[in-house]
Amino acid sequence: MTTVAESAVKRLLTSETTASLRTRYEGSNICTWIGFKHINYLVEEAILCHFADADLPARALYAEAGLGVDIVDLDTRILHALYMDETVQAHVVPKAGDDDSFLSFTVALHADRDGEDTKVVAANAKVVLRSDSYVEAAGEPPAELARFVTGRLSTPGAVAPEPPELTGADLTAVTTSLSAGRGTSGPDPVLDLLTSGKNAFGWKWRIPYPYCHFSERLQMSSYLRQMEEVVDLFLADRGISVKTLLDERRWIPACPHSRIQILDEALMEEDLYTVYTVENVFKDFTYTSRMDCYVVRDGRLVPTATGKVTHGYALIENRRDWNLINFDERVSKALRGES
Template sequence: MTTETHLPTETTTYVGRPRFEGANIRTWIGFKHFTYLMEEGVLQYLRDRDLGPTKLYRDFGLGVEFVDSSIQLPNTIDLDDEVKVQVTRDERKLGWAFSVRMTVDRGDGPITVLNGKTRVQLIHEVDTTPRSSVPETVAEAVSEITSLDTTGPQTLAQLKSEDPNAFLWSWRIPYFYCHYSLRLQHSGYVRAVEEVVDRFLFDRGLAIEEVLAERGWIPVVSRSRITLLEDALMGETLHTVMRVDEVIKDVMYPAKIDMYVERGGTLFHTATASVVHGYAVSRGTEAGTLATFDDETRTKLLGGR
């Protein structure tokens, strides 16, 4: 008889619906709620194997941390869709890495709405008293979030002067974006990515409410990736930098987003993200299609370049 020392690789299927909160324009669901459903699917995978977050925390003193996520969104989710989330552990990678496929069925068979990958690390939580030692099945995912990035700006002054065309937003990390009484969690970063885009567009003269009213355009995301590099702690100030350097085929623009905290005068790079944005037409016969940027929109996105 052999003892299993690795998390199984069979697929778990989770079925859920997007939250009402996510339908900001018409009944289409925004990208962060795709990510929330992906997280729920992975948590269900763990619960099905008696490794839910509560058990991991109470029994072994471990916190579940989503440290990397990458998603492609080929189709939309509507508010009343029932979403099937299929999660499989990727055995080719160390730790707990997962492949995720999300589908909806509106009567003509399944439509893929998300293809994604995500990775979970288990973090030793300092304010717990574990009941048991960590089994081998769990130990493979135990690690700390440690940044290997020493190439970026080292001070806030350097960050502000490095790229004058970048947009900088500094904000205090609230407790309701955190978990385990300490850290900014993955979904908090997802919210920050959504908000910095909103603030960037306002700063560039493309306020979402104005573009929606005047043109019937709304921002849409086709790809997103978020990688955690270092702990960002409740109450710290997170310096969030967004850069747009190109427009692709006049229908989309990739943005690079980096986040830092300052401790003792030194910056620590806590996360990096990328997101590919475009605009969808929200009304009329072309509703749901991609809008084509005009010269004014393209110039504003690129900061006048």
């Protein structure tokens, strides 16, 4: 791939593609419904198939041109439930403008619903090509792709949260002990600064290599895992853990919308500080939350990702059906941080 064919780049930027994809068994955690994380994995896979259909597969781009395919912005709405053992048609439409420094795509997942072709997921994504300098110098990127190449991950136009200054903070506790397992929610001086005065939950965690790609950095799919896990820890901290409401009421969290934007790079074995803040509880039916991720470098907090997620609750009626329900007083107070 020393010379990238103009025809391949043209297909990448202008041709629509459709891939037949199958839901992953791992994503079916409760009954046979697929969770938001694995639905987003299907969106990611559709984009990678689009690159491959243009004869620009991710492996060859990295191995031959030193370019890593990185999704830096992923905004997904789930319109209908997806299920175990289901095949979807993933339709990808490129949207990058002539002057854009990133590739952009819309992705629609379609499935059969009672004999009708139905859009079940709608997503928008931005992708950049990260030049690799970890293994060896990659040299100049192919001219046809140069405008999409970056030396550091970020989402164009994204607004990063303004982190507090660490001046005067005791940073001797910054490194998470390996014995801490899933990390800690405190006491920690940095988490205290990030959550003070907010309806928020903070979590510090050492980034392991299975969450990274291209030898060093946290990838979009791992931020999806981070979002899922911080919600799990937040609910447990508020006394309404997923298993508690499952056992007591057959309630499960339902997520119709999520968005994550990468702001900077988070690296393998750094401590990641994740703050989950409930921003709005709407008519005791849904609530929106914000996820902000940071690392500490050179004595200051660096925002690495920000995201939004909307949740509701569904009542499991039987092994096949569920129905969205209103929160009761106990759940509403827990979400609002009220005693």
